[in-house]
Amino acid sequence: AQSVTQLGSHVSVSEGALVLLRCNYSSSVPPYLFWYVQYPNQGLQLLLKYTSAATLVKGINGFEAEFKKSETSFHLTKPSAHMSDAAEYFCAVFNAGNMLTFGGGTRLMVKP
Amino acid sequence: DTEVTQTPKHLVMGMTNKKSLKCEQHMGHRAMYWYKQKAKKPPELMFVYSYEKLSINESVPSRFSPECPNSSLLNLHLHALQPEDSALYLCASSLLHLDRGNEQFFGPGTRLTVL
Numbered sequence: 001a002q003s004v005t006q007l008g009s010h011v012s013v014s015e016g017a018l019v020l021l022r023c024n025y026s027s028s029v030p031p032y033l034f035w036y037v038q039y040p041n042q043g044l045q046l047l048l049k050y051t052s053a054a055t056l057v058k059g060i061n062g063f064e065a066e067f068k069k070s071e072t073s074f075h076l077t078k079p080s081a082h083m084s085d086a087a088e089y090f091c092a093v094f095n096a097g098n099m100l101t102f103g104g105g106t107r108l109m110v111k112p
Numbered sequence: 113d114t115e116v117t118q119t120p121k122h123l124v125m126g127m128t129n130k131k132s133l134k135c136e137q138h139m140g141h142r143a144m145y146w147y148k149q150k151a152k153k154p155p156e157l158m159f160v161y162s163y164e165k166l167s168i169n170e171s172v173p174s175r176f177s178p179e180c181p182n183s184s185l186l187n188l189h190l191h192a193l194q195p196e197d198s199a200l201y202l203c204a205s206s207l208l209h210l211d212r213g214n215e216q217f218f219g220p221g222t223r224l225t226v227l
Contacts, residue, residue, distance in 0.1 A: 032213060034215060036218075041221075041223070042220050042221070043116070043118075043202055043204075043218035043219050043220045043221050044155070044202070044204075044218040045218070046215045046216075046217070049213075049215055051213040090154055090155075097168070098209060098210050098211075099157055099160070099168065100157070100216060102154035102155060103154065104153075104154060105152070105153070105154050
């Protein structure tokens with residue numbers, strides 16, 4: 001069965017610092033992986049997706065993620081955090097039933 | 113038009129009320145989804161419609177009744193809910209359900225409170 005684990009339910013960074021949100025996947029087939037962001041009282045917005053093309057995926061708002069098969073990871077990064085990046089971030093994988101399975105989420109806090 | 117809209121934004125209902133949530137998309141997507149999200153948790157899938165037919169029901173109690181009148185519209189009818197059903201209800205759509213590369217587009221959600 002496909003699943004994802006997000007390490008760290010809360011991450012705090014200073015404005016301008018590197019953002020690193022961790023996601024590890026478990027999959028017996030080549031995975032399709034997604035990162036979504038959820039701002040308070042809003043729905044989920046797709047940041048980026050990996051569908052077995054390039055291993056380095058660039059998304060919106062300056063975010064990118066690298067697919068590493070050897071580490072079964074798909075970590076999300078952004079070189080310089082902005083106050084507006086404060087939100088909940090979800091990593092997700094398509095499971096065998098073609099449904100999205102979400103990780104537990106990571107709340108990103110950005111300090112001025 | 114690249115968005116999913118949901119109405120109402122907020123809903124407060126008693127346990128004996130009947131209400132409906134509405135979701136609409138005009139992106140030509142043929143798959144639509146209902147999710148339930150409790151505070152500080154990821155979304156949990158409730159229902160999937162593919163080509164206006166219910167294809168997945170994740171063992172949701174019958175007090176939740178989905179309906180897909182046409183390819184652009186998805187409703188969730190609510191009856192005799194319990195306080196623990198209070199949550200954010202999210203609607204999503206994707207081009208096709210069985211294409212694993214298709215991302216899902218989410219609406220802003222309906223915040224439901226059951227008294």
